[in-house]
Amino acid sequence: MTQPRSxxxxxxxxxxxxxALVTAAGLLAASPASSxxxxxxxxxPTAAQALAAPDIPLANVKAHLxxxxxxxxxxxxxxxxxxxxxxxxxxxxxxxxxxAGFTTTLQQFTSSGSTGYNLVADWPGGDxxxxxxxxxxxxxxxxxxxxxxxxxxxxxxxxxxxxxxxAQFQPAKHLRFAWWGAEELGMxxxxxxxxxxxxADRAKISGYINLDMVGSPNPGYFVYDDDPAIEKAFKDxxxxxxxxxxxxxxxxxRSDHASFKNAGIPVGGLFTGAERTKSAAQAAKWGGTSGxxxxxxxxxxxxxxxxxxxxxxxxxxxxxxxAVWTLxxxxxxxxDSYENTTDVAVPDNGAAVTSxxxxxxxxxxxxSALRVGVDIKHTWRGDLVVDLLAPDGTAYRLKNxxxxxxxxxxIATYTVDASSEPANxxxxxxxxDVAAQDTGYIDSxxxxx
Ligand code: DTR
Ligand code: CA
Ligand code: ZN
Ligand code: ZN
Numbered sequence: 001m002t003q004p005r006s007x008x009x010x011x012x013x014x015x016x017x018x019x020a021l022v023t024a025a026g027l028l029a030a031s032p033a034s035s036x037x038x039x040x041x042x043x044x045p046t047a048a049q050a051l052a053a054p055d056i057p058l059a060n061v062k063a064h065l066x067x068x069x070x071x072x073x074x075x076x077x078x079x080x081x082x083x084x085x086x087x088x089x090x091x092x093x094x095x096x097x098x099x100a101g102f103t104t105t106l107q108q109f110t111s112s113g114s115t116g117y118n119l120v121a122d123w124p125g126g127d128x129x130x131x132x133x134x135x136x137x138x139x140x141x142x143x144x145x146x147x148x149x150x151x152x153x154x155x156x157x158x159x160x161x162x163x164x165x166x167a168q169f170q171p172a173k174h175l176r177f178a179w180w181g182a183e184e185l186g187m188x189x190x191x192x193x194x195x196x197x198x199x200a201d202r203a204k205i206s207g208y209i210n211l212d213m214v215g216s217p218n219p220g221y222f223v224y225d226d227d228p229a230i231e232k233a234f235k236d237x238x239x240x241x242x243x244x245x246x247x248x249x250x251x252x253x254r255s256d257h258a259s260f261k262n263a264g265i266p267v268g269g270l271f272t273g274a275e276r277t278k279s280a281a282q283a284a285k286w287g288g289t290s291g292x293x294x295x296x297x298x299x300x301x302x303x304x305x306x307x308x309x310x311x312x313x314x315x316x317x318x319x320x321x322x323a324v325w326t327l328x329x330x331x332x333x334x335x336d337s338y339e340n341t342t343d344v345a346v347p348d349n350g351a352a353v354t355s356x357x358x359x360x361x362x363x364x365x366x367x368s369a370l371r372v373g374v375d376i377k378h379t380w381r382g383d384l385v386v387d388l389l390a391p392d393g394t395a396y397r398l399k400n401x402x403x404x405x406x407x408x409x410x411i412a413t414y415t416v417d418a419s420s421e422p423a424n425x426x427x428x429x430x431x432x433d434v435a436a437q438d439t440g441y442i443d444s445x446x447x448x449x
Contacts, residue, residue: 052325052398052399052410052412052414053318053321053322053324053325053326053412054163054166054167054321055318055321055402055404055405056156056159056160056163056314056317056318056320056321057159058310058313058314058317060159060162061155061156061159061313061314061317062155062305062308062310062313064096064151064154064155064158064159065147065151065152065155065305065308066305067092068089068092068145068146068147068151068154068155069145069147069151069304069305071085071088071089071092072085072140072144072145072146073145074088075088077144077145077301078140078141078142078143078144078145078146079138079139079140079145079146079151080139080140080141080142080146080184081111081112081114081116081139081181081182081184081185081188082111082112082113082114082115082116083142085140085145086116086117086138086139086140086181087117089138089139089154090106090117090119090138090179090181093119093138093154093158093179094106094119094121096158096162097119097121097158097161097162097177100161100162100165100166101123101124101165102121102122102123102161102165102177103121103122103123103124104119104120104121104122105119105120105121105122106118106119106120107119107120107189107192107193107196109181109182109188109189109192111181111182111185111188111189112182112185116181116182116188116189116192117181117189118178118179118180118181118189118190118192118193119138119178119179120176120177120178120193121161121176121177121178122174122175122176123161123164123165123169123174123175123176123177125170125174126170126171126172126173126174126175126328127172127173127174128174128204129204130172130173130174130204130206131173131174131175131176131204131205131206132173132174132175132176132205132206132207132209132324132327132328133176133177133178133205133207133208133209133260134157134160134161134175134176134177134178134208134209134211134320134324135157135177135178135179135180135190135208135209135210135211135256136150136153136154136156136157136178136179136180136210136211136212136256137150137153137154137179137180137181137183137184137187137189137190137212137255137256138150138154138179138180138181139180139181139182139183139184139189140184140303141184141299143299143300143301144297144299144300144301144302144303144304145301145303145304146303147215147303147304147305147307147308148213148215148216148217148272148295148297148298148303148307148308149212149213149274149295149298149299149303150183150211150212150213152211152213152214152215152216152272152308152313152316153210153211153212153213153214154179154211155313155317156211156214156215156313156316156317156320157177157179157211157320158177158179159317160177160317160320160321160324161175161177163321164324169325169328171325171328171329171415172328172329172369172415173206173327173328173329175324175328178190178193180193180256183212183255183256187255187256187258187259189256190256190258190259190260191259191262193259194259194260194262194263194265197263202263202264202265205260205265206266206327207227207229207230207265207266207267207268207327208257208260208265208266208267208268209230209267209268209269209320209323209324209327210224210255210256210257210260210267210268210269211269211270211316211320212255212256212269212271213271213272213273213274213295213298214270214271214272214312214313214316214317215272215308215309215310215312215313215316216272216273216274216294216295216309216312217294217295217296217297217307217308217309218273218278218288218289218292218293218294218295218296218309219272219273219286219288219294219309219311219312220246220271220272220273220278220282220286220294221238221243221244221245221246221270221272221286221312221315222245222246222247222248222270222271222272222273223235223238223245223246223247223248223268223269223270223271224247224248224257224267224268224269224270224271225247225248225249226257226261226266226267226268227266227267227268229266229268229327230266230267230268230269230323230327231268233268233322233323233326233327234268234270234319234323236322236326236411237318237319237322237323238315238319239411240407240408240409240411241315241407241408242408243286243315244285244286246282248269248270248271250276255269257269268323270316270319270320272294272295272309272312272316273293273294273295274293274294274295274298275293275294275295275298275299276293276294277290277291277292277293277294278290278291278292278293278294295307322412326412326413329369329371329413329414329415335367335448335449336362336448336449337446337447337448337449338357338358338359338427338446338447338449339357339444339445339446339447340355340356340357340429340444340445340446341443341444342355343441343442343443344431344441344442345439345441346376346378346384346431346432346433346439346440346441346442347433347439348433348436348437348438348439349383349433349434349435349436349437350432350433351432352385352430352431352432353430353431353432353442354389354428354429354430354431355428355429355431355442355445356426356427356428356429357426357427357428357445357446357447358425358426358427359391359423359424359425359426359427359447359449360424361424362423362424362449363423364422364423365418365419365420365421365422365423366390366418366419366421366422366423366449367418367419367449368417368418368419369415369416369417370415370416370417370418370447370448370449371413371414371415371416371447371448371449372388372398372413372414372415372416372429372445372446372447373412373413373445373446373447373448374386374398374410374411374412374413374414374429374442374445375409375410375411375442375443375444375445376409376410376411376431376440376441376442376443376445377408377409377440377441377443378408378409378410378433378438378439378440378441379408379438379439379440380405380406380407380408380435380437380438381402381405381407381408381409381410382401382402382403382404382405382406382435383401383433383434383435383438384399384401384410384431384432384433384434384440385397385399385400385401385431385432385434386398386399386410386429386430386431387429387430387431388414388416388418388427388428388429388430389427389428389429389430390418390421390425390427391421391422391424391425391426391427392421392422392425394421395430396416396418398414398416399412399414401434401435403435409440423449427447429442429445
């Protein structure tokens, strides 16, 4: 049931009730801290769980690739199933996750006469009946170090998991990350994992996101066209960057998401291409070299750290973080929405403006996972500070400004613990542009209870 559109309210003057301090480490560190408290007395506020996805530092992702390259070099030139380089890769990833507070499990299996290992890492918290999984295969072929295939996916997933820890992210859903063995033998590890789950445990997995080759040197931007919600998260992200994507259609059955899809679990993922050739039309929209394979070193000894396109790796790592933050925070819409679609101009480097929705007829307080969907069209979105104002004026920080976030538009769904706020009343979205140049407007926003 959608409420009638609300009248636009006068802008909230600056200096009104202050923002709740978002205590997530990492996010505030990425931009000027706003250490105001709810009541202005300096007492510690209750933390609002409204967090935008963090930027995934490319340097961190590449540091993992350097480590995986060193491991391959020290172990006969590869990280293949059944070889010492694979187990060393598992030990490296596991040590990072243990240090970051994950609960890690090593699942053993046998394939082609050798012991294989799946590494599974659970982030404590969230609804155990709604598990969002993200995974990548960690093994290479025996011909080479497998840095694009699939160190790139493994490193992007690892760094996203570490970003969850840095942010102390506590979404509605439970987060689980996995690194698979023996994918190159035919998705053996991931199939072993899915088959080892009871039907009840399989049913708890709300979705599986797969990253296999996300840094190809002549990259394409392919989004798996399987589950629409997962696909939408990735397409929204790339639309925000103004980068066209194509559906990943050849992948059916060609990577670990197949193990989950075959069990009826919604799947999605990203891919930058392997042995196939980039067309002229694709080169025209993505750059790179037409008539050349997306990855000329696919399954070859030259799949080293030199076989990576940094821009593609960075974009896909950030896209993964956005998808995890969005999909984990968004429990299936179960309630009513209240929306305002009236455009509100945001003055450049000026006063805050607001857009209001009026909620009525509800009982009690708002939920602990109040969903705030925003659509703000604005170049260089790092200029923007975005807050949700409860009817009593209490502010919940949704997005901090950032001197480095040059991407356009804020199209995101935030989850706010608004359980201390009565549901009925006039809620406002407050947006302020705190840096000169670049302008934009609130296109629409909505509350979902
Ligand atoms: N089979 C994967 C590489 C691969 C080829 N096509 C796709 C499509 C979607 C994901 C992965 C792939 C491998 O060699 O690991
Ligand atoms: Ca990044
Ligand atoms: Zn491969
Ligand atoms: Zn692969």
